[in-house]
Amino acid sequence: KNEVEQSPQNLTAQEGEFITINCSYSVGISALHWLQQHPGGGIVSLFMLSSGKKKHGRLIATINIQEKHSSLHITASHPRDSAVYICAAPRLPGNQFYFGTGTSLTVIP
Amino acid sequence: DTGVSQNPRHKITKRGQNVTFRCDPISEHNRLYWYRQTLGQGPEFLTYFQNEAQLEKSRLLSDRFSAERPKGSFSTLEIQRTEQGDSAMYLCASSFEGGTKNIQYFGAGTRLSVL
Numbered sequence: 743k744n745e746v747e748q749s750p751q752n753l754t755a756q757e758g759e760f761i762t763i764n765c766s767y768s769v770g771i772s773a774l775h776w777l778q779q780h781p782g783g784g785i786v787s788l789f790m791l792s793s794g795k796k797k798h799g800r801l802i803a804t805i806n807i808q809e810k811h812s813s814l815h816i817t818a819s820h821p822r823d824s825a826v827y828i829c830a831a832p833r834l835p836g837n838q839f840y841f842g843t844g845t846s847l848t849v850i851p
Numbered sequence: 852d853t854g855v856s857q858n859p860r861h862k863i864t865k866r867g868q869n870v871t872f873r874c875d876p877i878s879e880h881n882r883l884y885w886y887r888q889t890l891g892q893g894p895e896f897l898t899y900f901q902n903e904a905q906l907e908k909s910r911l912l913s914d915r916f917s918a919e920r921p922k923g924s925f926s927t928l929e930i931q932r933t934e935q936g937d938s939a940m941y942l943c944a945s946s947f948e949g950g951t952k953n954i955q956y957f958g959a960g961t962r963l964s965v966l
Contacts, residue, residue, distance in 0.1 A: 746893075773953075775954075775955075777957075782959065783888075783960035783962065784958075785894075785942065785944075785957035786957070787955065787957075790953075790954060828894075835907075836882065836899045836906055836907055837882070837946065837948070838896045838899050838907065839894070841893035841895070844893045
């Protein structure tokens, strides 16, 4: 069993739809990261959260530390949101990441 | 551009050849990570450095792989006697340990194809 599990693996949505990607982890962590990877490989950090909820534009991330579960929501999805979204849990001592397998999102106009 | 830089972006090599990749982290970052990502999978941890010290190596890092960070700045990842199974995207990330956020900044990756 992977330390970090994501679902769904693939997601296709119509423009404007509300999207949810889920992440469950089995390791004890102090914070969870959501990353975005575009075709070509570049990865950018979207959120680092240790409790509650964070919002950035149309992106919202929530975490429940007790249940070891996090969700990434995209409101009013747009084709430019098409990317792979990866959740990642840092482990000690070096904060190196355990990664989920990623969710490939395609938003159709 | 002061982000993480990786070179080359693409490398095609024949099985059995040696390859070397370079990563230039953000200048004030003291931690540097190497990850590997195969098609359709999430990245996997290979190794990390704190300054020039290599503090952990994954069991994925066989004896054909070696990484260095000689002056605590740029890092190189060398693969000797490449195999087709080494074909992957090799990602480098850097962060500042001691800050409040421990955000890792990723390079664009080096895509290796072993023929």
